[in-house]
Amino acid sequence: MQEALEFYIDGQWRQSQSDARLEVTNPSTEEAYAVIALGGGADTNAAVAAANAAFDGWSQTSKEERLALLEKLLDIYGRRAGEMGETISKEMGAPIDWAKGAQAGSGFGHIKNFIKTLKEFEFDRLLNDNSPNDRILYEAVGVCALITPWNWPINQVTLKVIAALAAGCTIILKPSEIAPMSALIFAEMIDEAGFPKGVFNLVNGDGMGVGTQLTSHPDVDMVSFTGSTRAGKLISKSAADTVKRVHLEL
Secondary structure (H helix, E strand, C coil): CEEECEEEECCEEEECCCCCEEEEEECCCCEEEEEEECCCHHHHHHHHHHHHHHHHHHHCCCHHHHHHHHHHHHHHHHHCHHHHHHHHHHHHCCCHHHHHHHHHHHHHHHHHHHHHHHHHCCCEEECCCCCCCCEEECCCCCEEEEECCCCCHHHHHHHHHHHHHHHCCEEEEECCCCCCHHHHHHHHHHHHHCCCCCCEEECCCCHHHHHHHHHHCCCCCEEEEECCHHHHHHHHHHHHCCCCEEEEEC
């Protein structure tokens, strides 16, 4: 059985500080084929601290620097797209041709389209022709907790992560604990592309554990969640005390 007991935190793979484990089951066979660690508070805190420390530097990078890294990531993703499709097929039980085509292909397409959008996006704009000294400045929100679902896993990961990276935000990704393997491969791609340490972090865990810790953490500035309405309500309540920005797709 495949073991995936490490998280990607502060630019390196780290053994989970929690003893909790979860088997990953292939729905098409109903057989477990991998085991992951479920993170705890120490793992979450380490990931948030890394993202918080990296934010000032990453948010001040130029558009050209971010584009160069995203283009490297696109090349790496294209090279490993077949592997990504095979992984998605296992973790969510999708037919292999669909997983390699539509599923893995969606991640490649999103990265490519965000690169195109970033090239055309101006972060510093003139307010209007009548106000030559007034400008609109688009700034990164801050540390973002991104929580993604089991269905269309890499589709949701790339939609959230690439947009946040392009904007200058730093990230803690919590993929679905029942379909986490494609996100781990994505983290390997991020590492190979050479993003600065702390800019992207991944911690596996369930909603009651890592999910709740992230949505209530005082050093997380924004939460983006795709999933059930029930969980979305709980996230909104959890985030309220620290007045986070919350984006829900329910």
